[in-house]
Amino acid sequence: MSGSVIQEKVAKLLSRQSGKPVLRPIKPLALKNEVASRKLKKGEATCVTEMSLLMACWKQNDFNNTVCSKEVSVFYTCVEKAQNKAKAKQGTQGRLLPKEANTLLKRFPNQSSEI
Amino acid sequence: MCVSLSLCLVRWSRYNPYYLDPDPSKDARVPESELSPEEKELQELKTVSPIKAALSSDTSSAFNDPLISKFINMMMQDGNKILARGIMTQTLETIKRKQVEKYHKSPAAKREEIECNPYTVFHQALENCKPIIGLASVQKGGKSYQVPVPLTDNRRRFLAMKWLITECRDNKHRRTHMYEKLSQELLAAFANEGNVVKRKHDLHKMAEANRAYAHYRWW
Numbered sequence: 001m002s003g004s005v006i007q008e009k010v011a012k013l014l015s016r017q018s019g020k021p022v023l024r025p026i027k028p029l030a031l032k033n034e035v036a037s038r039k040l041k042k043g044e045a046t047c048v049t050e051m052s053l054l055m056a057c058w059k060q061n062d063f064n065n066t067v068c069s070k071e072v073s074v075f076y077t078c079v080e081k082a083q084n085k086a087k088a089k090q091g092t093q094g095r096l097l098p099k100e101a102n103t104l105l106k107r108f109p110n111q112s113s114e115i
Numbered sequence: 116m117c118v119s120l121s122l123c124l125v126r127w128s129r130y131n132p133y134y135l136d137p138d139p140s141k142d143a144r145v146p147e148s149e150l151s152p153e154e155k156e157l158q159e160l161k162t163v164s165p166i167k168a169a170l171s172s173d174t175s176s177a178f179n180d181p182l183i184s185k186f187i188n189m190m191m192q193d194g195n196k197i198l199a200r201g202i203m204t205q206t207l208e209t210i211k212r213k214q215v216e217k218y219h220k221s222p223a224a225k226r227e228e229i230e231c232n233p234y235t236v237f238h239q240a241l242e243n244c245k246p247i248i249g250l251a252s253v254q255k256g257g258k259s260y261q262v263p264v265p266l267t268d269n270r271r272r273f274l275a276m277k278w279l280i281t282e283c284r285d286n287k288h289r290r291t292h293m294y295e296k297l298s299q300e301l302l303a304a305f306a307n308e309g310n311v312v313k314r315k316h317d318l319h320k321m322a323e324a325n326r327a328y329a330h331y332r333w334w
Contacts, residue, residue: 045332047265051248055323063316063323065247072247079265086334 033109035101046082050075126168135161137169139179172196180234182241182272189276205294207233210301230305240304244275244311248322253331262331263322278311279304286310 057068191199210233251264287296303309
């Protein structure tokens, strides 16, 4: 299968038969049982417009929450929607998350030596 | 202060995320015809997945209130649940007494507005103490700014309870009991006055003053 093809190529790169070897590895050429974590994508601040509306209402009515109840409820709905969106967006996109991949690899690691 | 040996703690503190919370109320068993499709799915899930052990403080009685239990736990010091629960019951009793006295002293026209149920007074007072926006410290360009940030429901409830408890512990005369001071603060918060509501308003004012930094948030 493709495993032996890769091993032949690696053997060719390491061999000294055709001049100097291309690779001079310090560590063994094997995959780690870990995936590098992805850079956190910086989003923007959510619900800023609702917050500014709420604060304007507060300023006008001396921080009275009963008078500003409508803006408060609008703000809460916006926050909930933003939270749901953030949660749903994290896991989809087709790929496994690095954390999930690492848990799977910990449970089913690549065998580096014969047990 | 575990006096009797019959109170063995069986519940673990860390469970796998797929464990469901127990529902000790007597109305948990509803006949199938009255359930919507999502609730039917939830019931199916409950039959298959494991459920956490119930806490010894959760009862199936009608008087079991999760909010009051949480407040008792927050008031408790050194594991002395008996004392904390005693203080809570005394507080509720004091609230009831004060409100009933007010009820009998007031003219017939104003009697309907006076709320005598101490549980509703507690719930409403806590709602009035909950902040809507909080401040988070965000570092940008070497300097840290206080950024106005929306808070989760749990965080708001925790802050309200924490403020109430610290206020009652610190700002009282050495000879007033905790339940007395608590009842005073709860009745004041019920009427939107008092130090705790003032603290909430101060937080809102700080958030309003720092509204220019709202865009420093990235979540």
